Amino acid sequence: MIQLHGIVKTYQMDQIQVQALRNISCHIEKGEMVAIMGPSGCGKSTLMNILGCLDTPTSGHYSLDGVEVAMLSDSQLAEVRNKKIGFVFQKFNLLPRTSAVDNVRLPLLYGSDGNNGRKRALEALERVGLGQRAGHKPNQLSGGEQQRVAIARALVNNPSIILADEPTGNLDSRSSRDIMGLLSQLNRDDRITIVLVTHDAEVGSQAQRIISLRDGQIIGDSPVQNRKDGGI
Amino acid sequence: MKATHVVRTAGTGLTTNKMRSTLTVLGVVIGVASVIALLSIGRGTQVAITSNIQSMGTNLLFVGPGAVSQSGVRSAAGSAATLTMDDAAAIADSTAAPAVYAVAPQVQAGAQIVAGNQNTRTQVIGVTPEYSWVRNFPIERGDFVSASQVQRASLVVVLGNSVAQTLFGLQDPVGQPIRINGLQYEVIGVLKSKGGSGFGNSDDQVIAPITTVQRRLSNQRTTSGAKTVQQISIQVAGASQNEAAIQQVTAILQERHRIAPGQPDDFTVQSQQDMVQALQQSTSVFVIFLGAIAGISLLVGGIGIMNIMLVSVTERTREIGIRKSVGARRQDILLQFLVESATLSLLGGGIGILLGWGISRMIGGIRLNNATINTVMSLDILVLAVSVSAAIGLIFGLYPAYRAARLSPIDALRYE
Numbered sequence: 001m002i003q004l005h006g007i008v009k010t011y012q013m014d015q016i017q018v019q020a021l022r023n024i025s026c027h028i029e030k031g032e033m034v035a036i037m038g039p040s041g042c043g044k045s046t047l048m049n050i051l052g053c054l055d056t057p058t059s060g061h062y063s064l065d066g067v068e069v070a071m072l073s074d075s076q077l078a079e080v081r082n083k084k085i086g087f088v089f090q091k092f093n094l095l096p097r098t099s100a101v102d103n104v105r106l107p108l109l110y111g112s113d114g115n116n117g118r119k120r121a122l123e124a125l126e127r128v129g130l131g132q133r134a135g136h137k138p139n140q141l142s143g144g145e146q147q148r149v150a151i152a153r154a155l156v157n158n159p160s161i162i163l164a165d166e167p168t169g170n171l172d173s174r175s176s177r178d179i180m181g182l183l184s185q186l187n188r189d190d191r192i193t194i195v196l197v198t199h200d201a202e203v204g205s206q207a208q209r210i211i212s213l214r215d216g217q218i219i220g221d222s223p224v225q226n227r228k229d230g231g232i
Numbered sequence: 233m234k235a236t237h238v239v240r241t242a243g244t245g246l247t248t249n250k251m252r253s254t255l256t257v258l259g260v261v262i263g264v265a266s267v268i269a270l271l272s273i274g275r276g277t278q279v280a281i282t283s284n285i286q287s288m289g290t291n292l293l294f295v296g297p298g299a300v301s302q303s304g305v306r307s308a309a310g311s312a313a314t315l316t317m318d319d320a321a322a323i324a325d326s327t328a329a330p331a332v333y334a335v336a337p338q339v340q341a342g343a344q345i346v347a348g349n350q351n352t353r354t355q356v357i358g359v360t361p362e363y364s365w366v367r368n369f370p371i372e373r374g375d376f377v378s379a380s381q382v383q384r385a386s387l388v389v390v391l392g393n394s395v396a397q398t399l400f401g402l403q404d405p406v407g408q409p410i411r412i413n414g415l416q417y418e419v420i421g422v423l424k425s426k427g428g429s430g431f432g433n434s435d436d437q438v439i440a441p442i443t444t445v446q447r448r449l450s451n452q453r454t455t456s457g458a459k460t461v462q463q464i465s466i467q468v469a470g471a472s473q474n475e476a477a478i479q480q481v482t483a484i485l486q487e488r489h490r491i492a493p494g495q496p497d498d499f500t501v502q503s504q505q506d507m508v509q510a511l512q513q514s515t516s517v518f519v520i521f522l523g524a525i526a527g528i529s530l531l532v533g534g535i536g537i538m539n540i541m542l543v544s545v546t547e548r549t550r551e552i553g554i555r556k557s558v559g560a561r562r563q564d565i566l567l568q569f570l571v572e573s574a575t576l577s578l579l580g581g582g583i584g585i586l587l588g589w590g591i592s593r594m595i596g597g598i599r600l601n602n603a604t605i606n607t608v609m610s611l612d613i614l615v616l617a618v619s620v621s622a623a624i625g626l627i628f629g630l631y632p633a634y635r636a637a638r639l640s641p642i643d644a645l646r647y648e
Contacts, residue, residue, distance in 0.1 A: 054557060054641045075561045082559020093645065095555045097248060107558040109237045187262065 001160065001193060002028040002051065007060035009046050009216075012056040020046040021057070022216045027147025030160070033187040033194045034181050035204040038213035045165060046214070051195060052085055052163045053077045054162060065160070069178045082111050088183075090166035092146040094138040094153075100125060103132040104152045111157060124152040128182060144175030155192075162186065169204055242571040245544070253576060256540045260580025260624070261587060262296055264617050265529030268588025269595070270526045271613045274519030276606030278391035281511050285504060288604070289368040291324070291333075293477055294324070294467040294507075313452045313460040314489065317442075320464050322484050329484060331467040334489045335368040337461040339442055342451035343399040347399040347410040355394055356412065356438045358445025366467045369439070374406040374421030377441050387417045393425035393436040412438075415448060474503055479625035499636065527620075533580065534624035541573050541632035552636050553644025566637040573629025576623065581621030585614060 009021040020043045028034055036044050045074050050062060053069060062069045064084065070081065083088075096105045105121040125131050125201035128148040128214035138146055147167060166182065168228035184206055189192045196207065204210050205224055297314045320337035325330055339358040344351055350551045363369065364376040381388055389410065396405050405419045417440070426434045429587075442461070452460045468477040478501050485491075485499050545552070552565055589609060596607035617622065 052557070054645075075563075078556070078559050078564075081557060087557050089645070091552070093557070095551055095554060098244075098574075106555065108560070108566055109234075110555070110559040139628040213530075232478050 001030045001065055002026075003061070005061040007047075009043075009048065009050065009055070010058045013057040020168045020216055021050075024216075024218060025208070026163075026211060026218060026221060028195065030193055030194065031057045031187070031191045031208060031209070032209060033184065033207045034209045035207035036194070036195065036197045036213060037199060037201070038209050039199065042213040043216040044199075044213055046216075048165050048195070048197050051161075052087060053080045065157060078110070079228045082107055082184070083157055084160050085161040086151075086157070086159040088150050088154050088162060088164040088167045088202055090169040092138070092143075092150045094146055096138055099135050100130065100141065100143075103138070103149055104156050106153060106170055107157050109216055119177045121152075121156055128152045142175070143171050144178055147171060147175070147179050150183065151179070151186075155186070159192070160226075161195065164194065165199055166199075168198070168200065171197045172177060175224065176203065238567055238571050239319060241568055242575055243535065245548070245568070245572050247420075248573060249544075252540060254413035254586070256536050256576050257580040258582070258624050259533035259536035260621055261531035261533075262585040263526070264581050264584025264621050265591060266586035267523065267526035267620070268585060268609075268613055269591040269607075269616050270522040271593040271616075272588070272607040272609050273595070274515070274522045275610060276608040278515045280510060280604075280606040281515060282508055283472075285428050285508050285511065287368060288504065289366055289465070289467065289585050290504075291468040291470060291471055291474065292501045292504040293474075293481065293502075295464040295466065295481060296387075296500050296502070297460070297462070298496075298498050309365035313454050314463050315464060316454060316458045317461060319485060319488060320461060321379070321490055323464065323481055325484075329477065329480040331469050331473040331480055332466055334362050334366050334467040336360060336465040336467075337442060337460050337463070338363060338454055338465070339450050339452075339460065340446060343412050343449055345399065345410055345412055345438060347405075347408065348541065352395060352398045352400045353526050354392070354438055356389070356435055356440055356445055356452070358440055360442055363439070363465070366465050369426075369434070370424045372422045372424040373404065374419070376421055377439060382441040382443050384441075385447050386441055387448075387553060388420045388440065388445060389416060389417045389423040390423060390439040391419055392423050392435045392439070393439040395438055396422045413448065421444065427428040430504050442488070474505075480504065512582070526616065528625065530620060534628040537573050537576050537625060537627035538632060540576075541569060542573070542630055542635070545569065545632045545636040547623070549639060549644050549647040552573040553641050553647065556639075557605050557645060562637040565639075566633045569633035569636050570626065577621045577625025577629075578618075581618050584621065585617055590616070 007021055008019070010019045011020055024047060029153060036047060038044055046055070050057050053064075053072075054220050059200075064080065069077070069080070077088050087093075095106070101118065101121045103116045104124050107118040112162075122131065122134055130145060130148050130152065130153050133141060133145065133190040139147070141149065149164075162183070165166060167183070169177055169198060170178060178205060183194055183196070186192045198202070198204050207224060209221070209223050236381055295315065307638070315337075317337060320335050323332055324335040326332070336359060340355050341355065343354050343356045359377060360380050360382055361377055364371070369376075373583055374390070376390055378386065389412075391405055392400070399405065399410065400408065405422060409416050410419060410420050411417070423435070423439070446459045454460055466477065466481060468474055482497070491497055499640065555565065592607040592609055595605050598605050
C-alpha cells in the first residue's frame with residue numbers, strides 16, 4: 001500500500017543544501033508493522049513526514065493506496081491526513097485545556113461526516129482503555145494516558161495507517177510497554193498498518209520488519225527474527 | 233467543518249485569554265462609540281439648523297443690500313445701504329409682483345436695554361405689522377406693533393421671550409417702561425418663545441416700529457439720503473411661485489435702482505431653500521470632519537485586533553500544527569482565525585453602539601455657552617458603524633489568519 005521510489009529530500013539552509021533523504025525506495029504492504037530505525041539525523045523523521053503527507057519529497061515517487069501523492073493539492077493532502085493516516089507523536093501533541101474526548105474528536109471536525117462525533121470519540125477512547133477519563137484534560141493525565149488519548153485520536157477516523165514518531169520516547173518503560181502492546185494489538189486485531197520510528201532496539205524488535213537508515217539511505221531492511229509480541 | 237464547530241473553536245480561542253480579548257474589544261468599543269456619538273452630534277446640528285431656518289416662516293425670500301461698486305471699489309455684500317422703504321412698498325405692489333404675497337422690511341441696531349435695575353444688550357429690530365406673521369413671530373402676551381404705531385414712530389417695544397425674562401423675571405412686562413439710549417419706551421407685548429439656540433437665537437431680540445428704530449437707533453442713509461432698510465422678507469404666494477417671485481422682485485429693484493442690463497445688482501435675493509442648502513453644505517463638511525476624527529480611533533481599534541491576532545497566531549503555532557496534522561485544511565485555519573477576529577470586532581461594535589447611543593442621549597440637550605447640543609440618531613449611522621466594525625475585524629484579521637493558514641504543519645509542530 002505504500003510505495004516509495006527514488007525519494008530525495010533536500011533542504012535549503014542559507015547557502016548550503018542539506019540532503020536529508022537520498023534515493024529511498026521501499027514497499028510497505030497492508031497490515032505490516034514496520035519499525036524505521038537509525039541514529040539521530042539519519043532522516044527518519046523526514047521520511048515519516050513524507051509518509052504522513054505533512055511534507056512532499058523534492059523528487060521521487062510516493063504512492064499511497066495507488067494514489068500518487070505528488071499530484072494532490074494542499075486540501076487533498078489534508079483529506080488524506082484526515083481519513084487515511086493517524087499520527088502518534090513523541091510529544092503527544094494534544095490540545096491543552098481541551099478534554100480528552102474533544103481532543104479525540106478533533107479529526108472528525110475536519111472531516112465531512114461530523115455527525116455523532118462525540119459518540120465515536122468515546123468509542124475510540126474505550127478502545128484504548130480510557131473510557132473513564134474522557135472528561136480529563138491533558139494536564140490531568142499521565143504521560144502514558146496522554147499517549148493513549150493520542151492513539152485514540154489517530155484511530156477515530158478508522159485510518160488504514162498509523163504513523164508513530166518515537167511514540168515511547170517520552171514514556172517510562174512500563175508505559176512504553178503498554179503503548180507498544182496497544183499498537184501491536186491494533187496491528188494484529190484490526191489489520192491497521194503501523195509504521196513507527198524509534199531508536200530503541202527493544203521497541204523496534206516488536207515490529208515484524210525493521211528498516212535501518214543511515215545518512216538518508218536505507219542500509220538494511222529485514223524481518224525481525226525472534227519477534228517479541230508485545231501482548232497486553 | 234460545521235459552522236457551530238467553527239464558532240465554538242473560536243469561542244474557546246478567545247475565552248482562553250479573557251483579559252486580552254476584553255482589552256482588544258475595548259479598543260473597538262471606544263472607536264465605534266465615538267463614531268456614533270460624534271456623527272449623531274453632527275447630524276443633530278444639521279437638523280437643528282434646518283429647523284431653525286424653517287421656523288422663520290414658510291416660502292420666504294430675503295432681499296438684502298448687495299455688493300456695490302462705487303468708483304471701482306467693490307464692497308462686501310450686505311455692507312451697502314441701498315434698500316429703502318419705497319423699495320419694500322414697490323415690491324408689495326400686486327400688479328408688478330403678483331407672486332409676492334406679503335412684504336416685511338426690517339432695520340436693526342444693537343442697543344442696551346434697561347428696565348429698573350436690570351439691563352441687557354441685544355438687537356432692536358424695527359418692523360412693520362406684517363413681520364409678525366411673515367416671519368412667524370406669534371405674540372404670547374399683549375400686542376404686536378400696529379400700523380398706526382409705525383406711522384407715528386411710537387416709543388413702544390415687543391420683547392423677545394428671553395429678554396423679557398432677563399429684565400422682568402416672572403413679572404408681567406406688558407405696560408412696563410424700559411429705557412433704550414436714554415429714551416423711555418413702553419412694553420406692549422412679549423413674543424412666544426421659539427426655543428431657538430446658538431445660531432440666530434430669535435428669543436433674544438426686541439421688536440419696535442421700523443420708523444422708531446430708523447429715527448432713534450439707526451441713522452444709515454442711502455447715497456441719495458433716504459432712510460435704509462437692512463432686509464426685506466418676502467412671503468411668496470405659494471411654493472411653486474418661488475422662481476416667478478425672484479424674477480419679479482429682481483426686475484422691480486433693477487428698475488428702481490436704475491441698473492443697466494449687464495451691470496451687477498446692488499442687492500441680493502435669496503430664497504429660504506438656498507439658505508438651507510448652503511448651510512447644510514457647510515455643516516456636512518463639519519459632520520464628515522467629526523466622523524473622520526472618530527474614524528481614526530476606530531482604525532486604532534482595528535490595529536489592536538491585528539496585533540492581538542498576530543500574537544495569538546504565534547502563541548498557537550503548535551495548535552495550528554496539530555490541527556493540520558489531523559486534517560485541517562488551509563481554509564479551516566483561515567476561517568478559524570477570521571471568525572475570532574470578526575467576533576472581537578462585532579462584539580466591540582455591538583457594545584460600542586449601545587455606549588455611543590447612550591452617550592448621544594446623555595449629551596443631547598446639554599447647554600453649553602447658550603448653545604444646545606443637539607443629537608440625532610439614525611439608522612444609517614448605526615448601519616455604518618456596524619459595517620465598519622465588521623469590515624475592520626475582517627480586514628485586520630485577514631493577515632494574521634493568512635499567516636496561520638500558511639504555516640507548514642511540520643514547522644508548526646516543531647515550534648516550541
